[in-house]
Amino acid sequence: MSPRLVLLGPPASGKGTQGRRLADDLGLAYLSTGALLRSAVEEGSTLGREAAPILARGEYLPDPLMCTIMADWLAKHPDGWVLDGFPRSIAQADFLSEWLAAKDRQLDAAILLEVPVEELLVRLGNRIECPECRWSGRPKDLNGAARCPECGGVTGPRADDTPAxxxxxxxxxxxxxxPVVLRYEQAGLLHRFDATQDPGAVAARLLDLVKSLKSHGQAA
Incomplete structure (x- = not known):
């Protein structure tokens, strides 16, 4: 079976960039919970209306609501995925563990992207996103253009990227x-990565990690 991976890290650590790239390289389903929620807000859906004031305060959605959203997504993507932004709490980690156990499956790896706070702040002011496909990156990734390299949409700063x-x-x-990081570390599932390096170098190391898991029979 294809690997099941979670990507952890502080805001602006590169989870969106690396998660999407890793999923594409391995042919896995990819979910950014942040991108999903921002799309819902922009669309004005029921979920979006409930999430909007929470996200505007720079907070995360409560666990029961987030787990309900994940249950629906996982039911449609039972095998082979990269989760970016989930689990963000022990309650969410418990939900994911119980969901996997009920399917007689397990998590293959938890990947932690580590970046100093000082660099996170720099990245925050230099981050752009496409509202159409949710590609994320830096202005220099566009090579002087203003269009998304994935879908051609108009890119710009994320509305929630404020210092507060x-x-x-x-x-x-x-x-x-x-605490979720600690749990996965104690379970022997955590892999720490210095994400201050060039994004391409980080991506190559992540891909090597997952390939090594598969070659040793850990991804099942």
Missing amino acids: NFRSRLAEYEENTL
Whole structure:
């Protein structure tokens, strides 16, 4: 079977860039919970209306709502995926573990992207996203153009990329997600990566990791 992976890290650590690239390279389903929620807000869906004021405060959605969203997505993608932005809490990690156990499956790896706070702040002011396909990157990735390299949409800064929102998201990450990191580390599933390197170099190392898991029979 194809590997099942979760991508962890503080805001602006590169989860979107690396998660999408890894999924594309391996032919896996990819989910960015942040991108999914931002799309819902822009579309004005029921989920979007519920999520909008929470996201505007730089907070994450409550666990019951997030787990309901994930249950629906996982039911459609039972095998072979990269999850970016989930689980973000112990309750969410418990949900994912129980969902996998009920399917007689397991998580293959949890990948942690590590970046110093000072660099995260620099990245925050230099991050753009396509509202059409949710490609994310940096202005220099566009080679002087203003169009998304994936779909041709008009790119721009994310609406939630403000210093106040960043501080709020970082505080929530430290309080709620670092315990998830510790749990996966104790379970022998965690792989730490220095994500300050060139994105291409990080992507190559991530791909090597997953290939090594498969060659050793860990991805099942």
